[in-house]
Amino acid sequence: MSTHPGGHAPDAVDLFAAAQGEERHAAVRLGSKAGHEKRTEILNRDYADPDDLRRLAGAIKQHALDHLDVYLPRAEAQLRAHGARVHFATDAAEARERVLAIMRARGALRVVKAKSMVTEEIELGPFLAHHGIESIETDLGEFIVQIDDDHPSHIVKPIIHKNRREIANSLERYGLGPYDDTPEVITRRARAYLRNKYLTADAGITGANFVSAESGRLVLVTNEGNSRFCLAATGCHVALVGIEKIVPRDRDLGVLLNVLARSATGQQLSVYTEFMRGPRAPAQPDGHEEMHVIFLDNGRTGVLGSEYREILRCIRCGACLNVCPVYRQASGHAYRSVYSGPVGAVLSPLLAGGDFATLADLPKASSLCGACNEVCPVDIPIPDLLLRLRDRAQQTKDVAGEASAAASAGTSMTAWAEVATRPWAWKGALATGGLVNHLPQALRPKPLRVWGQSHVQPPWRGGAFRKWFAQRSRS
């Protein structure tokens, strides 16, 4: 997404973090820290061994991915049997066209939308607007993003980067009443505005958190009940679903819903959990007349066949963002893509396909601390995937941009390897490295200079241990 600031220099994420204002920085850091603490507290309170549960959830998702060729057609058959129309879209453009065709067929001009990362991924809202279809975000956070012409900066909490004063300003600017930053007032105003939109909408668009292959049931979780309104008040429901959302059986949801709510928002269960697998049956008094499920590939099949396949287990809970020290310092916008934080640093460059190079700096924006893997509800080995992507970026010399500190420190290590594979050269370097103590800052090799600007370096003691060890062995 070229609209994000920051360009794609190797250290773009760092530059973005440095340029960020203190208010934003504090909002993101404290918001994500609080999210992590709630998650950790409830998981440890409710389960004797949350790690066991994470591994089980990961195994379920991995099994579904490994056998998607079985489960996806099964889900499709179930959905069709219950009256839903099922479509497959290979890329974002095809998915958008599908939605547009459905809207045109119904003469729909007004759409209400529940929160869905996939619709962000395919940039559906702007596309519909361009074709004269009003599409309103009904999740409060996404609504603020929309009226601010902003981008979500978190998978679960799209406006984690805004404090309530900014939100109150946004509502005032949009004409929803004079400035008032009382949370209740903000919520009431958005609610009054959105209620009207539900009543006049021609169609509702949602994503899906899971789809059970066994029953075809689509599962949607929200806390605001907005997805329910999107379904109930409209004649037509369109669900956009990444193909990785399939789980084998309904009972698997018992595990997955439990880890999702706890990991995402520190709740035992989200406030609303909807299950649906078709439009209104003839005997039912209410419900939508038409239901469409669009399964989206958009690069996922490629990832499935690669050494990065585990990333497709992701259930979009945002726990890895909340715990990530880099995300906390840099915020989601630093990642210049829909998916931010550790999962985004893996997923975004992969889903970028031919544009891999434009996001190839993201896997390097990590200290590889592994906190993401430790909290992931489906146990994705994110640090390992980041490392593999660094190798890939290096192999294809894909990282664009000027030689920055990151490039000079992170590109070719051939010279270093020459020394580190020759013991005599290594020992020689240890002996002469002592010169470093006497070089003025400006003359030192660049990495050392960058380091030295913020750190006092320890004195060089190259070879001292070897000398000690040799001497005592002789005596």
Added chain:
Amino acid sequence: MSASGAETETPRRRVSLMATCLADAFFDDVAQATVEVLEHLGCEVAFPEDQTCCSQPAFNAGDWPAARRVARHTLDVFRGDDAVVVPSGSCARMVDHGALLLFESEPDRPAAEGLAHRTWELCDFIVRALGVTRWAGRLQARVAFHRSCHSRGTRYAESAMTLLRSIEGVEVVPFGEGEQCCGFGGTFSVGFPHISRAMGSLKIDHVLAAKPDLLVSADASCLMHIGGLADRLERPLQRRHVAVVLRDALKATRPATERP
């Protein structure tokens, strides 16, 4: 471990020391303390002279061909059956996890697995391989223990804490956001200096708020980053590698309880 009893029953065991490139270049006392601690436990310590680095800098930088060359050198230097002990969780994880990724589809994979299985982080070796859970000696200090990130998914931190807590006079004090990274990350601290500094400063804030006498870690790299930053910011912070703490505690032991 009550003075001599359990200790003398510990079989004399040959171990190879992987000193780490940081100890080789900057922190010789960490390597020296490791030797002294292991010898105190009755081990016979060998130091393969040709060792250089575990290969992690190139591995993390994404230059895997260069990393493979250096990792192969390490496999060669540490061939044999001896346990390999490393006074660094980071280097230990490179050997027992990173190298397996690096050689995933390479003929060296079995050799990498072999070394992975007999490589130990120092405290983990003491507690889980030798079964020593009480440390002789004393140290009168409030200690803040930085759980370095490479301890995740391992029992390294638990082992280090077991030993530290057992030292007479040591009070391990908790501090805020202990699970967070200090911001070093090797080349990360050079490539992403602003974020790295911010992470380090936050760590320093939390550690200082706990008012410890000492910051202790099993990784010299974290201490070099946190300490170098604290010094530059002129925020006094005493820090010490866990190997040095263990060795110095022994030195403070009265001669009667010392190992012969």
